[in-house]
Amino acid sequence: MVTTVDSPAVGGFAPALRRLYFVRFAFAIVWAVLVFLTTKSGLGAVGVVLAVGYPLFDVGSAIVDARSSKGGGSVTALYVNMAVSLLAAIGIGVASASGVAGVLRVWGAWAIVAGVVQLIVGVRRRKMGGQWPMILSGGISVLAGASFVIGASAANPSLANVAGYAVLGGVFFLVSAIRLGRAAKAN
Numbered sequence: 001m002v003t004t005v006d007s008p009a010v011g012g013f014a015p016a017l018r019r020l021y022f023v024r025f026a027f028a029i030v031w032a033v034l035v036f037l038t039t040k041s042g043l044g045a046v047g048v049v050l051a052v053g054y055p056l057f058d059v060g061s062a063i064v065d066a067r068s069s070k071g072g073g074s075v076t077a078l079y080v081n082m083a084v085s086l087l088a089a090i091g092i093g094v095a096s097a098s099g100v101a102g103v104l105r106v107w108g109a110w111a112i113v114a115g116v117v118q119l120i121v122g123v124r125r126r127k128m129g130g131q132w133p134m135i136l137s138g139g140i141s142v143l144a145g146a147s148f149v150i151g152a153s154a155a156n157p158s159l160a161n162v163a164g165y166a167v168l169g170g171v172f173f174l175v176s177a178i179r180l181g182r183a184a185k186a187n
Helices: 008-038 044-069 076-098 100-124 132-151 160-186
Strands: none
Touching (some): 008 160, 044 076, 076 100, 100 132, 100 160, 132 160
């Protein structure tokens, strides 16, 4: 079932949000492939850049989201997401000096906090349609974050699960973009 957009303010930013979701999907897929291909033998310089780049991309996406959604409701959670993602990028950069395990711990903490924020934003936007995948993604992010923190203690920690997490998140963005398009057509 698709919920329609029921206010002009929300309807005005749904197309921008839809485009952003498509971009986030494409970025997640490309990023995951690059991480998988470049971190098989360890973190390395490219792995560090990719690991730090993902939360920075999240900051940029939240900025675009906040700018396009003004007038469509509170953007406080998006500002929280920007701050959390910026701190995660810094933390991942610092943690990369200790290797994959350190990166996984910071990434896991970020996934947990960002997942809670995503749940809040998705619930607040559910009337515009296309948000159930985002709500589900937020819940999965919390669980995945916990698994990353636990996985950091494994004998041979790897960023492969983080790449899979990015792909799954990208798929949720794709589904949300499609649902937003259907909600706009039904309106």
